[in-house]
Amino acid sequence: MNISLSPRLLTCCNFISPGDRVADVGTDHGYLGIWLLQQGIASSVIASDIVPGPLSAAERNVEKYGFTDKMKCYLSDGVQSIPRDFDVLVCAGMGGDTIISILGAAHWLKDSKYRLVLQCQSKAPLLRRYITDRGWRIAEETVVRDGRFLYTVMEVWWDPGHNLTVGQWYFPPALLENPGPETKEYYRRVTDNLRKAIAGQKENAPQEYVDALRELENLPPELDFLKEE
Numbered sequence: 001m002n003i004s005l006s007p008r009l010l011t012c013c014n015f016i017s018p019g020d021r022v023a024d025v026g027t028d029h030g031y032l033g034i035w036l037l038q039q040g041i042a043s044s045v046i047a048s049d050i051v052p053g054p055l056s057a058a059e060r061n062v063e064k065y066g067f068t069d070k071m072k073c074y075l076s077d078g079v080q081s082i083p084r085d086f087d088v089l090v091c092a093g094m095g096g097d098t099i100i101s102i103l104g105a106a107h108w109l110k111d112s113k114y115r116l117v118l119q120c121q122s123k124a125p126l127l128r129r130y131i132t133d134r135g136w137r138i139a140e141e142t143v144v145r146d147g148r149f150l151y152t153v154m155e156v157w158w159d160p161g162h163n164l165t166v167g168q169w170y171f172p173p174a175l176l177e178n179p180g181p182e183t184k185e186y187y188r189r190v191t192d193n194l195r196k197a198i199a200g201q202k203e204n205a206p207q208e209y210v211d212a213l214r215e216l217e218n219l220p221p222e223l224d225f226l227k228e229e
């Protein structure tokens, strides 16, 4: 029986290449890794979770779908207690600050042999700022619609020297590699949210919001299509 994944998790999987050894941190049910093995994409999967309950669910699913030889489960805070022999780290469905604390505790990830696929549920600007200030580059980022939500998934490489501007923390250039209708909607939502936050806080509005909005409202003419309905 084939597992069916949400559009959000399928988009994460689109960043995995054939033969990749994948580490899915914060796996919960383990579905992402099982799907990648069922499709013959990943060659092996490390699945980890900080909470025993979800990890047990992942272990049961690994057994149910017959992948005990290729998918190993670890109880671990971030990557602290997992083996390091993987090619791609996936962190999905977590807050941006949780992903930051996972990356911050593992300096060995700052290495061009690892790729990161990151999908955060909150604080995306903070996460983009953190990773690019520390030497990672957002190589590609995609917007995906899942129910009434718009998420983004980013593929990140160790490649120092690609810091972003304040506006790009909110809407990074990587989103413009393959723009679709969701990209324009994401731009609209980001700028609308900044406008609302600034209006709500008036003179107490953080300068970061004001600077980001100014930058995003004054994009070069070739990006005017983002403002079209």
Ligand SMILES: C[S@@+](CC[C@H](N)C(=O)[O-])C[C@H]1O[C@@H](n2cnc3c(N)ncnc32)[C@H](O)[C@@H]1O
Pocket: 009, 025, 026, 027, 028, 029, 048, 049, 050, 051, 054, 076, 077, 078, 079, 091, 092, 093, 094, 098, 102
């Ligand atoms: C909302 S679920 C997301 C599951 C799956 N990755 C997805 O995107 O559908 C978040 C999972 O991350 C786990 N988690 C939270 N903080 C973690 C950490 N520091 N290290 C490992 N797992 C963590 C939680 O226990 C939970 O199972």
